[in-house]
C-alpha cells in the first residue's frame with residue numbers, strides 16, 4: 033500500500049546548521065505517528081517542508097505519493113497543517129475566519145456552509161462563533177487553528193506541538209479529538225517534545241534529535257529495543273536463593289536485587305517469555321505467590337535514546 | 344454574514360426581481376475573491392478606515408463651504424474650475440497616497456503578522472492573493488470617488504468646467520492610482536526581510552507623495568486653472584502622448600502584478616515565462632505607438648535615437664533581473680518545456696534561467712536595433728517626397744545605426760559581465776534576484792564613475808578621452824552629438840566595443856548552452872495516474888445491454904483543480 037506520508041532522506045541546512053539531516057520514515061493511512069524530540073531537534077523544520085512551506089536542501093518528502101517539491105498544489109489539497117505559532121487577523125471573528133479559509137480552499141455555497149458547520153461542531157467552537165479572534169484564549173485559539181486545519185477535510189494532518197501551552201483538560205480533549213480523527217481514517221503526524229504525552233494515542237513514534245531519527249516504531253518496540261527494559265518481580269514462599277540459582281542456570285540475569293522474600297531482576301524478553309518463565313517456575317516446584325513485570329518508564333526510555341544534545 | 348448563511352435557501356423564495364437580484368448577488372459573492380471578501384468585512388469593522396473615510400468627506404464639505412467663500416463663487420461668477428481643483432487635490436490624497444500605501448502595508452503585514460504561511464498553503468493561487476489585495480484597493484477607490492461624487496457634480500453645476508474635462512481628469516487619476524497600487528504590491532513582495540521592507544516603504548511613501556504633488560499640481564495648473572484643455576484636445580500629439588502613457592501604465596501595471604505573483608510562487612514553479620511575455624508585449628506596444636507618432640507627427644531621425652534609448656533602458660533593466668535567475672529548471676518547470684523543433688526555436692528563450700534571460704534580452708534588443716536602423720531607409724523607400732522638412736541624409740542614418748549598435752554592445756557587455764560575476768558568486772553563496780540587480784548597478788557605477796575619477800585625478804582634460812570607453816553614458820552622448828561636435832575617438836570606440844561584446848558573449852556561451860539543452864521531463868507516475876482519474880480521456884462507452892442492471896455510475900471524486 034502506498035504510504036500517506038513518506039520522508040525520503042530529507043535534509044535541510046540553514047548555513048552550518050543541519051536542522052534536518054537525513055530523515056526517512058513512512059506513515060500509513062489511518063495511523064497516528066508521534067514525532068518526538070527535544071527543542072531544536074528539527075521537528076518543525078521537517079514538518080514545514082512536508083506542508084510545502086519550505087524546500088529541502090536534499091531529499092524529498094511525499095504525501096499520498098506526490099512530491100512536496102514538484103507537486104505542492106496536489107500536496108496542499110490533501111494536507112492540513114497546524115503550525116506551532118501562527119498569526120491571526122484583526123477585526124475578524126471565529127466564523128469569518130473559518131469562512132475565509134473555506135473560501136480559500138475553493139469551497140462554495142452549501143459545501144462551504146456545511147464545512148464550516150461540521151468544523152465548528154467537531155471542535156466545539158459553536159458558542160464562540162461571533163467572538164473576535166484576538167480575544168480568544170490560547171486553548172481556544174489552538175482549537176480554532178485545528179478547526180481551520182480540518183476545514184477542507186484533508187486526509188493527512190500535520191500538527192506541530194498542538195498540545196503546547198494547553199491546560200490538562202484541553203490536552204485530554206485534544207487527545208480525544210485526534211483519536212476520533214484517526215478513527216475516521218485520517219493520517220496524523222503529530223509532534224511533541226514530551227514522549228508520554230503522545231505514547232497512548234500514537235500507533236507509532238519516531239524519536240528525533242539533532243536532525244537525525246534515532247528510533248522508529250511502536251512505543252512497545254522502542255521500549256523493547258532498549259536493553260534491560262523490564263523489571264520482573266517474584267515473591268515466593270520460603271527461600272529466595274534457590275530460585276535465583278535456578279534462574280541463573282536458565283537465563284542470563286544482568287541485574288538483580290533480593291528484598292526479603294522478593295526477587296527483582298531485569299529481563300529482556302517479551303510477554304510470552306515472561307509467561308513461560310512463570311509456568312516453568314511453578315512446574316519446578318517454586319511456590320510463587322506474586323509475579324509482576326514492570327516496563328521501564330517512557331521517560332527513562334526517552335532519556336536513554338536521546339542524549340540531550342542540541343545544536 | 345448571517346444573510347450569506349441562508350444563501351441557498353433564498354433561491355426558492357418568490358419575491359420577484361429583488362429576490363432574484365439578491366440570489367444573484369449571493370451567487371456572485373460565492374465567486375468573489377476570498378481575500379476581497381475578508382478584507383471588506385475587516386475594513387467596515389476597522390476604526391482606521393471609518394476615520395479616514397469620514398475625514399475625506401469632511402474635507403470635501405469644508406472645501407465646499409470655504410471654497411465658495413474664498414473663490415468668490417457666491418457672487419455669481421463661474422468658479423467651477425477653482426472648486427474642482429480643490430476637490431481634485433482632496434480626492435488625490437486618498438487615491439494616490441493612502442490606497443497604494445495601504446495595499447503595500449496590507450501585503451507586507453501578512454509577513455509581519457505571520458499570517459501569510461497559512462494563506463499560501465491554501466488553494467489560493469498567488470495571482471488570487473495579489474488580485475484580492477488589488478480588489479480591495481479598487482473598492483476603496485470606488486468608495487472615495489463616490490464620497491466626493493456629489494461635490495464633483497456640483498462643480499459642473501457651477502460652470503467653468505465641462506464634463507469631458509472632469510471625466511478626463513478623473514480617469515487619469517484612477518489609472519494613476521491603480522498603477523501605483525500595483526507598484527506598492529510589487530514592492531511588498533520583493534523582499535520579506537524587515538530592513539528591506541522599511542527601505543521600500545519609505546521609498547514608496549516618498550514616491551507616492553511626489554507623484555501626488557506632481558500629478559495633481561501639473562494637471563490642475565495646466566488643464567483646469569489655465570483652461571488649456573480645449574487647445575490640447577485638438578492636438579494629435581496630445582492624444583499620442585495619452586496613448587503612450589496609457590499603454591505604459593497598463594504595461595507596467597501588468598508587469599508589477601506579474602512580478603508580485605512571481606515572487607509569491609512556489610520555488611519549483613516557473614516564475615519567469617509570464618514576465619517575459621509581458622516584457623515583449625510592452626516592448627511591442629511601445630514600438631507601435633512610437634513608430635506611429637514618429638511617422639505621422641515628427642519623422643525626425645534623431646527621434647529614432649531617443650526611441651532607441653527608451654527601448655535600451657527597458658531591456659537593460661529587464662536583463663538586470665533576468666540574469667539573476669537560477670540556471671537550473673525544477674522538474675516541475677521542465678514538465679512544460681516546448682518539445683517540438685519550432686517550439687524550442689521560439690520559446691526556449693522564454694524558459695526561466697539566467698542564460699536564457701541573457702539571450703532573450705539580447706534577441707529583443709537586436710530586433711529593436713534592426714527595426715530602428717532600417718526605419719530611415721524604409722521611410723525613404725516608402726515616402727520619398729513626403730515631409731520635406733526632415734534631414735534624411737545618408738550620413739545621419741549612418742549615425743543612427745552606429746549609435747544604436749554601440750548601445751547594443753554596452754548592454755551585451757554589462758549584462759554579460761554581470762552574469763559571469765553572479766555565476767561565480769553562486770558557487771559560494773545564494774544570490775537573490777535583488778542582489779543580482781545590485782551587482783549590475785555596482786558594475787555600472789564602477790564603469791562610469793571609475794574612469795571619470797581617474798581622469799579627474801590624473802589628467803587635465805575635461806573632454807572625452809578614450810579612458811571613458813567603459814562609461815556608456817558619456818560615450819553614447821558623444822556619439823549622439825558626433826555630427827555637430829567632433830568625436831575623434833569614434834573609430835577606436837567603434838572597433839573596441841563590438842570586439843569586447845563578442846568576447847563577453849563567447850565567455851557566456853558555454854553556460855548558456857547548458858541551459859538551452861534542458862529538455863522536457865515527464866510528470867511522475869503518480870501525477871499521471873491522478874490526471875487520468877480526474878480528466879479521463881474520452882473513451883467509447885462500454886456496450887450496455889438493456890438487460891444490464893442499472894448501477895449508479897461510480898463517481899470520481901478528487902482534487903477539483905489540482
Ligand SMILES: Nc1ncnc2c1ncn2[C@@H]1O[C@H](COP(=O)(O)OP(=O)(O)O)[C@@H](O)[C@H]1O
Pocket residue numbers: 046049050051069070071072073074075076077078343
Ligand atoms: N529559518 C531558520 N534559519 C536558521 N536556522 C533555523 C531556521 N529554522 C530552524 N533553524 C534551526 O534548525 C534547528 C531545528 O529547529 P526546529 O525544526 O524548529 O526544531 P524543533 O521544532 O524540533 O524544536 C534549530 O537549531 C534551529 O535553530
Ligand SMILES: [Mg+2]
Pocket residue numbers: 072075076077116192193
Ligand atoms: Mg518546533
